[in-house]
Amino acid sequence: MGFRYEGKAATVAMVVFLALSSSYMAEAFRRGLVLNKSPASAAAADQPAADATVATAAAADAAPAKNASAAASPAPANASATASPSPSAAPDGAATVFDITKYGATENSKDNFGAFQKAWNAACASKGPSTVVIPKGTFATGQVFFQGPCNSTSMTVEVQGSLKALTDISEFASPEWFSIQHVNNVHVKGTGTFDGQGASIWGNNDCATNDHCVHPPVNIKVIGVNNSLIEDITSLNAKGFHFHVTNSNNITVRHVTITAPGDSPNTDGIHVSTSSFVNITHSVIGSGDDCVSIGQGALNVSVTDVTCGPGHGISVGSLGKYDNELDVDGIFVRNCTIRNTTNGARIKTWGGSGPSKASNIIYEDIIMENVQNPIIIDQHYGSKTKPSNVKVGNIHYRNIRGTSVSVLAVNLMCSSAVPCEGVELTDVELTYTGKPAKSSLFAAECQNAKTTFGGKINPTACKV
Numbered sequence: 001m002g003f004r005y006e007g008k009a010a011t012v013a014m015v016v017f018l019a020l021s022s023s024y025m026a027e028a029f030r031r032g033l034v035l036n037k038s039p040a041s042a043a044a045a046d047q048p049a050a051d052a053t054v055a056t057a058a059a060a061d062a063a064p065a066k067n068a069s070a071a072a073s074p075a076p077a078n079a080s081a082t083a084s085p086s087p088s089a090a091p092d093g094a095a096t097v098f099d100i101t102k103y104g105a106t107e108n109s110k111d112n113f114g115a116f117q118k119a120w121n122a123a124c125a126s127k128g129p130s131t132v133v134i135p136k137g138t139f140a141t142g143q144v145f146f147q148g149p150c151n152s153t154s155m156t157v158e159v160q161g162s163l164k165a166l167t168d169i170s171e172f173a174s175p176e177w178f179s180i181q182h183v184n185n186v187h188v189k190g191t192g193t194f195d196g197q198g199a200s201i202w203g204n205n206d207c208a209t210n211d212h213c214v215h216p217p218v219n220i221k222v223i224g225v226n227n228s229l230i231e232d233i234t235s236l237n238a239k240g241f242h243f244h245v246t247n248s249n250n251i252t253v254r255h256v257t258i259t260a261p262g263d264s265p266n267t268d269g270i271h272v273s274t275s276s277f278v279n280i281t282h283s284v285i286g287s288g289d290d291c292v293s294i295g296q297g298a299l300n301v302s303v304t305d306v307t308c309g310p311g312h313g314i315s316v317g318s319l320g321k322y323d324n325e326l327d328v329d330g331i332f333v334r335n336c337t338i339r340n341t342t343n344g345a346r347i348k349t350w351g352g353s354g355p356s357k358a359s360n361i362i363y364e365d366i367i368m369e370n371v372q373n374p375i376i377i378d379q380h381y382g383s384k385t386k387p388s389n390v391k392v393g394n395i396h397y398r399n400i401r402g403t404s405v406s407v408l409a410v411n412l413m414c415s416s417a418v419p420c421e422g423v424e425l426t427d428v429e430l431t432y433t434g435k436p437a438k439s440s441l442f443a444a445e446c447q448n449a450k451t452t453f454g455g456k457i458n459p460t461a462c463k464v
């Protein structure tokens with residue numbers, strides 16, 4: 001997890017972690033809680049015995065209104081306590097509701113992961129639209145896998161309550177808390193909170209100094225998912241990233257709130273990799289790392305109307321850390337406010353990297369407020385001696401305004417091996433708000449960058 005163990009505890013801790021992780025996953029598969037079989041057979045084994053009826057929603061919800069709630073119908077008075085219920089038929093077009101409390105979830109349980117899995121499995125196996133409801137209340141849980149493919153035509157997860165991750169890191173066999181995987185047409189919504197309780201492990205995270213660390217769990221990982229929407233929820237104090245979207249297409253994340261302290265390690269707000277047509281919009285993100293980070297293989301990603309801070313800015317990268325990384329192309333960041341961050345509009349690639357490209361990147365209509373490094377291309381990331389082989393080109397900074405606490409408000413440090421090409425700065429107006437004694441040093445600097453300038457430029461355009 002990127003955790004530091006010292007002395008003899010190092011070997012013991014690793015052995016215990018691996019043993020507990022393996023047994024945890026083995027138990028989950030043994031109980032049929034993770035879908036290692038067909039959705040129908042998994043759901044049949046998981047039907048709750050205490051209730052003969054699962055409630056139905058009152059109306060269709062293919063694109064539900066914000067903060068809508070689905071009320072559960074009470075069980076019939078003559079329901080058998082030992083019956084194995086099936087979801088009741090929903091009206092035409094309506095979603096069948098699967099409330100986690102009907103599957104055993106309680107606020108006083110130390111780990112409700114079994115109830116979450118059973119509710120999802122039953123919903124996934126159901127025909128027609130299905131909604132998994134997490135009602136108001138506080139529910140602790142370990143790893144949860146919302147896995148497909150599903151029989152249901154569409155899946156909704158409505159989060160009304162507060163979810164709290166377990167603090168014992170040995171309960172996580174892989175680096176994610178909630179995983180949505182290999183299922184299409186998913187809608188995650190609600191006013192609820194995913195609380196990763198990351199403060200319990202941040203002090204042991206050494207990923208800032210250990211390139212080979214194992215990253216701690218992401219709050220919500222979206223993998224192999226298409227045509228899906230996440231909206232309105234809050235992600236709080238993740239152990240690692242808050243969201244990671246990977247190997248997915250046509251994903252929208254909107255109206256979400258992401259919160260972690262500015263000194264929390266590796267708590268990126270939203271990380272996107274090997275995915276296309278991802279839209280991040282109208283959200284407020286504060287973290288200890290990048291508010292949004294665009295990783296290898298990201299294509300056609302838009303970030304609009306996002307407020308970022310604290311954090312490390314809105315970043316493309318880091319790129320080139322690993323062999324055979326895929327190109328990044330078509331990144332559009334517009335109408336965002338970046339406030340009290342260590343970077344603003346940043347592109348970062350590793351020195352000594354293998355060959356790849358980062359192209360067609362636009363930062364437009366951006367407000368900077370007391371930002372360090374408002375505009376920066378850093379192709380020496382991780383290594384000051386070896387040049388990066390990530391080719392950066394067709395980069396546009398337009399209408400960037402606000403204040404810088406760094407004397408180098410524009411710092412283009414491109415690679416000597418593959419210089420940046422087609423870098424445009426138009427109407428970049430930044431003023432210095434750092435230490436008064438350094439105000440005369442306020443400047444722009446360009447290295448190995450073929451750059452054009454237009455409109456109003458402050459600080460003065462660098463020589464290229």
